[in-house]
Amino acid sequence: MENYEILWNNALDVLRNTASSIAFSTYISKITPVDLEGRKLVLNVPTELFAREIANRLLDKILQALKTAETGVTSVKITVGDSDKDYLHKDDEVEPLLESSMEINPRYTFDSFVVGSSNKFLYSAAKAVAEDPGKNYNPLFIYGGTGLGKTHIMHAIANYVKKENPTANVLYATCEKFTTDLITIIRQGKGSASGAQEFRNRYRNVDVLIIDDVQFLANKEATQEEFFHTFNELYSQEKQIILSADCHPSQIATLSERLKTRFEGGLMAQVVSPDIETKIAIIQRKAEERKYIINTEVATYLAENSSDDVRSLEGLLNKVIFASLLHESPITISLAMEAIKQAVSSENKEVMTTTNIINIVCNFYDISKNDLLGKKRNKELVEPRQICMYLMTELLSIPLMTIGQAMGGRDHTTVIHARDKVAELIQTNSRIATEVNDLKNLILKK
Ligand code: ADP
Ligand code: MG
16 A cells, blocks of 8 residues: 555544545545655545545545544645645645644643642633633733743633634644744735735635734745734724733834834733742642642642743653652652652663664554654554654653754754653543553663
């Protein structure tokens, strides 16, 4: 079977659940995968009518399925006819320009957000906005250091609005995503009306627009210009706009005065480092979510020894939970102290190297080292690859960059993505949870 056939089959497994059975049998089952061009999957359909129907009605679902199945495919091209040379003329090519939009994390809710004095104001403002989007504070501008819950609270607003009003069009994007989408459109050249239209549809045809990390507008004049127009259009229609940055707007380099004025014209909500009580509450809450119990003594110890952001707090918790698994012992204060001092005991560290973990993962999944470290993106390889990176971040105290290098020269952001992805899968997918646990045992017993 060709690689693109495997990718398509994986997407079909998803589509069987996400598309209606009529759409599936009438259209989707008539699609044949014929090629893979970079990250673009080429699909062939019998007639032009089919191509149009699919383009108009099913393309989003297909792209989403390719994403859910982790095929790595980011766009599709639809061709018509029996021969794979018989592609539609470029102008007729049915191909969305923009990559799919970003997802909202269902776990980031108001319920899972621990409220303390450091974020009480932010919490109430966010809640007010979520309850009545466009009416209370527009825009809501959230700012403060990294790892303090800005992204979490923004997703919470999105989840809340969507739950209360399922038809509301809520768009979450990072400022980088906004920029990438804009650049994609600009590359098409000024003549491309459809590209501009696609961009507008995405960013202006919304009820709630959430843009994360707008500090990335710094030194990007063209993006600022487009952002200004998007902002004005939504604002004048009383659509809710929510923005975040790691600093006050006045500290974003070259941010135009008019954008600064807009940003500061709504409600500014600052989030600061949590105090010790909030830290303790967050640790206990996060542990609970993972079905562990951390007593107040241990939680206090962790809180006192953490740096000031919540993300690092979660890192400490991970270390302690892992130590408890490793020593098969309950989470006591002495275990916590030991765990924080050293993520892994030195005798285990000696044998625990990246090579070691790679070998064990390859054996476990019965795949070759070349495949594990290579670039192929079928699910059979992507999953072990991500799990391998996750295990390295958990078990080895080495920089993410080093892990990326060991994993066939990948970027550290890829390692971060894999780590977060697997951490989430462990909670939702019991097969993965078991496999990861078995692997950990294998690695540690060596
Ligand atoms: P930021 O966007 O400000 O950099 P994030 O929203 O990504 O920070 O938060 C980092 C991590 O800390 C996330 O896992 C988030 O769930 C968690 N977190 C931050 N603040 C809180 C809070 N008040 N309650 C629970 N979890 C929090
Ligand atoms: Mg963030």
